[in-house]
Amino acid sequence: MLKAIFFKEFFKIRWLWLIILLINLALTAYIFITTRSLFILDHPEVVWYRVLHLGQIHFEDLKYIPLVSGILIACFQYLPEMWGERLRLSLHLPISPHILILAHVLVGLTAFGTVALLDLTALWVITAQYFPKEAVMTSLVTALPWIMAGVAAYLGGTLALLEPNFRFKVFNMAVAAGVAGLFLRNQDPGGYGPALTGLILPLLLMVLSVLLPAYRFRYRRTV
Amino acid sequence: MKKCACLCFTLLVILVSAIYLPILYEKVFFKQIKKTHLFYSPVSRDFILKEKFTGPVPEQALKNSVDHHTGIAYQKADNTYVSRRQFEKHLPFIFYKNMEIWGLLPLELGGRKFDKQTIKKNRRVMELKSIDIIDRRPFTPFWPLLESNPGQARLVFPDDRFRMTPTAMEFINADTNRKDKALTKTFTNTLKDCGFIFPVQSINGKFTVLKPFDEGIFMVDAKFSVFHVKRINGKPEIIKTPIDTRLKTRFIKISENRQKQYYGLLLTHTGQLNLLSYDNYKLIPLPLIHYDPDCMDIKLIFNPLFCTAVYSDQTMIRALAMDRDFTIIKKFSHTMSRARVTLAKQVYHTLFPFCIYFDTENSGFLSMQVQSEGKYALLGLIVCLGIFFSKTMLGRKKPPGLWKTALVATTGIYGFIAINIIDIDDEP
Numbered sequence: 001m002l003k004a005i006f007f008k009e010f011f012k013i014r015w016l017w018l019i020i021l022l023i024n025l026a027l028t029a030y031i032f033i034t035t036r037s038l039f040i041l042d043h044p045e046v047v048w049y050r051v052l053h054l055g056q057i058h059f060e061d062l063k064y065i066p067l068v069s070g071i072l073i074a075c076f077q078y079l080p081e082m083w084g085e086r087l088r089l090s091l092h093l094p095i096s097p098h099i100l101i102l103a104h105v106l107v108g109l110t111a112f113g114t115v116a117l118l119d120l121t122a123l124w125v126i127t128a129q130y131f132p133k134e135a136v137m138t139s140l141v142t143a144l145p146w147i148m149a150g151v152a153a154y155l156g157g158t159l160a161l162l163e164p165n166f167r168f169k170v171f172n173m174a175v176a177a178g179v180a181g182l183f184l185r186n187q188d189p190g191g192y193g194p195a196l197t198g199l200i201l202p203l204l205l206m207v208l209s210v211l212l213p214a215y216r217f218r219y220r221r222t223v
Numbered sequence: 224m225k226k227c228a229c230l231c232f233t234l235l236v237i238l239v240s241a242i243y244l245p246i247l248y249e250k251v252f253f254k255q256i257k258k259t260h261l262f263y264s265p266v267s268r269d270f271i272l273k274e275k276f277t278g279p280v281p282e283q284a285l286k287n288s289v290d291h292h293t294g295i296a297y298q299k300a301d302n303t304y305v306s307r308r309q310f311e312k313h314l315p316f317i318f319y320k321n322m323e324i325w326g327l328l329p330l331e332l333g334g335r336k337f338d339k340q341t342i343k344k345n346r347r348v349m350e351l352k353s354i355d356i357i358d359r360r361p362f363t364p365f366w367p368l369l370e371s372n373p374g375q376a377r378l379v380f381p382d383d384r385f386r387m388t389p390t391a392m393e394f395i396n397a398d399t400n401r402k403d404k405a406l407t408k409t410f411t412n413t414l415k416d417c418g419f420i421f422p423v424q425s426i427n428g429k430f431t432v433l434k435p436f437d438e439g440i441f442m443v444d445a446k447f448s449v450f451h452v453k454r455i456n457g458k459p460e461i462i463k464t465p466i467d468t469r470l471k472t473r474f475i476k477i478s479e480n481r482q483k484q485y486y487g488l489l490l491t492h493t494g495q496l497n498l499l500s501y502d503n504y505k506l507i508p509l510p511l512i513h514y515d516p517d518c519m520d521i522k523l524i525f526n527p528l529f530c531t532a533v534y535s536d537q538t539m540i541r542a543l544a545m546d547r548d549f550t551i552i553k554k555f556s557h558t559m560s561r562a563r564v565t566l567a568k569q570v571y572h573t574l575f576p577f578c579i580y581f582d583t584e585n586s587g588f589l590s591m592q593v594q595s596e597g598k599y600a601l602l603g604l605i606v607c608l609g610i611f612f613s614k615t616m617l618g619r620k621k622p623p624g625l626w627k628t629a630l631v632a633t634t635g636i637y638g639f640i641a642i643n644i645i646d647i648d649d650e651p
Contacts, residue, residue, distance in 0.1 A: 044397035045380040052363045098224040132395050134365045171644055178239035188587050190361030195589045205235040211228035
């Protein structure tokens with residue numbers, strides 16, 4: 001049964017997910033071009049100084065793309081379910097509602113994770129090409145919270161889209177925006193370092209919280 | 224599983240509201256007041272301060288606010304207020320340009336005459352913010368070693384930077400992004416010959432070209448010996464300083480200055496702050512009282528007659544006036560106006576039994592800190608619990624369940640919001 005759900009979800013979002021993947025790929029290519037142009041316009045030691053010492057983030061354009069990707073994946077995955085009330089059918093399958101929803105979430109997170117992995121790998125390659133290894137580590141620590149913001153956006157989108165009640169939907173969106181906002185503070189590169197482990201907690205809470213609107217949807221239809 | 228989901232969402236709502244609701248309240252009801260500016264006046268031989276007021280402005284301060292904003296007071300240590308012009312006249316070494324315009328130069332103080340050039344030559348400000356300390360901020364462990372003899376008017380960055388590995392001072396060329404083997408070998412061997420023991424504890428320097436000259440860097444080795452490292456004509460010049468290893472040097476704030484009296488400030492592991500002098504790296508301990516480098520910013524203001532150390536945390540500002548031999552002349556401490564407990568603050572502490580601060584206070588790293596104001600928080604919890612009980616009794620004609628009561632009793636308004644939004648009782 002689970003395998004069938006995974007396949008269903010994969011087939012549902014595969015083309016739109018591919019578009020998101022391509023957009024992310026295009027953006028990383030753009031970051032490569034802008035990073036390269038930094039070194040064409042100025043002496044490498046000056047670029048190193050600006051990036052390594054003054055904290056200029058050469059991949060700042062990456063900041064909001066995981067957030068947008070997370071929201072889009074949630075929309076592609078759950079909007080068709082909610083418009084056609086297809087989720088109601090799925091919820092009547094001989095499988096626990098929480099297993100069913102968590103399977104959906106797992107597919108969504110895997111889709112997002114693949115995109116995020118591409119972003120981080122591209123960032124690694126671009127930074128390693130022009131900067132020393134210390135800068136690679138700093139760049140990854142700087143970009144990781146943005147990826148986590150994307151996870152929060154995906155889970156927040158799920159939380160809001162699965163909710164049948166409009167009032168709760170707005171509230172869930174506010175909570176999700178609050179969690180995502182935690183990962184998008186303007187910080188010096190690496191400033192999130194020690195806080196990253198603790199920030200996994202709100203994401204874990206969100207994973208299980210998405211079951212609540214699904215239960216509401218399954219057992220009661222409120223307007 | 225449903226209960227688990229409810230609990231997770233409740234905790235999530237509490238977490239998010241405990242972070243954002245206090246911020247929202249602060250934005251609406253709190254005035255962001257900057258820290259007080261405190262000085263030692265060589266004219267009145269007493270302290271004088273400039274402060275923005277929280278709450279009502281004293282009548283005397285208002286009377287003296289003819290030439291400036293009414294919310295700002297210029298106050299002497301004896302609690303009398305002066306006008307801005309008088310304030311500046313009390314600090315002629317700081318506002319010497321105004322003194323010149325007002326025809327008050329050269330001025331005579333303590334039997335000595337000071338003209339503009341003398342004042343300029345003897346003025347200096349050194350500063351150490353808690354966020355400057357190397358272990359309190361994020362940084363990439365990769366530094367430039369400037370050429371101290373650039374052979375031209377301005378300093379330039381070298382083509383390379385270095386990292387400290389457990390066994391070497393490794394230079395990486397910026398053009399190729401590869402190791403410069405020759406330079407690495409030269410510097411590493413010279414360091415070892417001078418008695419440097421790897422790995423390095425800290426690298427200290429002013430890594431900019433926007434300074435009058437370059438004094439190189441100070442490295443603290445594994446045994447806390449301090450080495451002065453310079454690159455002169457591309458070659459290493461390394462001196463093992465006589466700085467006591469028992470001090471366990473934590474951080475050195477280097478600041479090149481044409482006076483060439485002090486390299487900068489040296490902080491030990493016990494929090495003792497010293498001036499690092501050009502005189503064979505002699506340390507001059509500063510007689511600071513209640514100074515905590517991890518949560519306080521300090522300024523040393525030198526003028527031709529005195530040195531004033533001014534340091535503050537978020538509420539208290541302290542100052543020591545010293546003569547040029549660093550003997551204390553006068554001390555002063557003052558609770559800043561920004562620390563005043565206003566009605567808005569009382570309501571804040573009552574309304575929010577605890578707040579989760581997700582910020583970078585005194586550090587470059589983000590961290591979460593839970594803060595609570597005991598007595599107000601307790602009052603707020605009792606009031607919140609009362610409202611919650613009344614609401615439930617009126618609505619459902621029966622007392623609330625135990626866990627809901629416990630939640631509101633411990634988290635106050637946050638739990639109250641979560642319970643009312645989630646509305647768990649309606650679930651099948």
